[in-house]
Amino acid sequence: MSISLCMIVKNEEAALPKCLNSVKDFVDEMVVLDTGSSDRTPEVAQQFGAKVHHFQWCNNFSTARNTALKYVTGDWILVLDADETLSPSIVPQMQSVIQSDEYILINLIRQEVGAAQSPYSLVSRLFRNHPEIRFERPYHALVDDSVATLLKKEPHWQVGYLQGVAILHTGYQKGAIAQNNKYAKAQAAMLEFLSTHPNDPYVCSKLGALYVETGNISQGVELLQRGLNQVSGSQNHLNKTRLRGLENQQTIQSEENYEILYELHYHLGIAHNHFKKPQQALAHYQAAIKLPIYPMLKLGAYNNLGNLLKDAGDLNSAKKAYETALKIDPNFATGHYNLGMTLKALGLFTDAIACYQKAIRLNPYYAEAYQNLGVVQLKVGNLQASLTAFKNAILLHEQQNPEEAKRLRQGLYEMGLLK
Incomplete structure (x- = not known):
């Protein structure tokens, strides 16, 4: 072939x-x-x-x-x-x-x-x-x-x-994205399609997600919810059809709907988090991870779910969400970092150090991982390892976020760790 x-x-x-x-x-x-x-x-x-x-x-x-x-x-x-x-x-x-x-x-x-x-x-x-x-x-x-x-x-x-x-x-x-003006091109093309297909779940999902990403969150939520209503209605109709013992042409489309349904729930979770509505965001992430789709596609929902739970103080549930994400993809550097942050909050400093080190091995340019590694190394009394991690964090922040590099350097100077 x-x-x-x-x-x-x-x-x-x-x-x-x-x-x-x-x-x-x-x-x-x-x-x-x-x-x-x-x-x-x-x-x-x-x-x-x-x-x-x-x-x-x-x-x-x-x-x-x-x-x-x-x-x-x-x-x-x-x-x-x-x-x-x-x-x-x-x-x-x-x-x-x-x-x-x-x-x-x-x-x-x-x-x-x-x-x-x-x-x-x-x-x-x-x-x-x-x-x-x-x-x-x-x-x-x-x-x-x-x-x-x-x-x-x-x-x-x-x-x-x-x-x-x-x-x-x-x-x-x-x-x-900025160099190729991707958002503008995407929005123009999808708006044209939406004008003739106002209830198409796929375009509602993609354009709604784009609006959320670019800060037009209310418009994004309206489109995402519209798409969710369409897919949910179609799925309910299909389920009733199956209960009657009938199989029709919707069966093929129903499997594809799960992926669209995941994206709708996932991006609604992001939008509600922007609106400071953690319970609504939590519900959408939980709905997303229950869907029967390929596990790797759920990685973002598990990670964001963990972030919500950690922010709410439910550290053990957050730890479980991050660990599930890392079972799906052991090479997920952000997952190791977030698990490290949770373990640090739980006082499990040795385990947190191991997580930060894994994140850095996977992403050597992970400034935040170096910075928090420095914090935990300091907590356990490893002064030299702490200074090394902080210096690496400063070098990376100088390239990526100069203000954070300046703030970190000043903080270490005030603590007497830098001269």
Whole structure:
């Protein structure tokens, strides 16, 4: 079975080489659709052997992606963006699964590198080159709707997913968002879709989350709640149908609804926390973690639930939430840090030290972990280890948060720990 990389790009000459390097030895073909670059993006793609085509941007990601699909010749299609790379460890699984006869679509786990929220997502980026599979929705373009329709007509196909992180995505880091004006582009595309699909749960979830992220929290809550009402109503109707012993075409969609339902609850939790309504936030996080979705996708909800419980003084419950998150992903640096903070509050200083050290091993640039490691080392009398940790924290804060570096240095000076 042959596999084609399919991409749409614009002004990505800096990011594109890393992306294409990650797949060049795996794919049989690279198809790159340029949507109006003013830099050397097309030339960079051609240097890697990509077939470059051109398209006039029309503020609709699905239209562009469907145009790119027309040029693909492989049996399978892998979709990446320029700010994504393929994880080498996932390649053997991919090579195996595309030889299978039963799958039409394989969902992949994407890690949001450096994102403040939702460290993992499930994306429908590996699928057969089938004439009825196409992208829909203007932003966060998906093939899921067309695949669901196809499964009704050709029920012998299956949808699967690969275990382990397949795609590393850096596009949600603050610098990348600001540089590429991502929020504005996303909002324009989704508002256009919302005007003709006012109750679509998916766009309510994505646009509502964007509003919360950008500080328009009341607008965000209204959209998220609207989406939640739609999904809950659809799910209740489906449950009644099943109780009557009937199976209908909604069954396929119901499984997808769980992921949308999770995002709606998760972002409503964030919004209510902004509004200083911890009980409402708690209820939404608890609803989110109960949903039958892939455990790695729940990491953000467990972490935020732990934060709420810790702030409320329920340290043992917070500890349990963080420990659950770390069972899901032992490499979750933020989880180790938060567990360390909880253990410190419980007076379990030796355990807290171990957690901070794990967080630092996973993220050597974790200034807050160094700073709190310094605090706990000081509490247990390890003065030299404390000073070393504080000095590392100051060095990192000087790069990331100069005011905090100044405050920390002044505090240590007043304590007589720095001269």
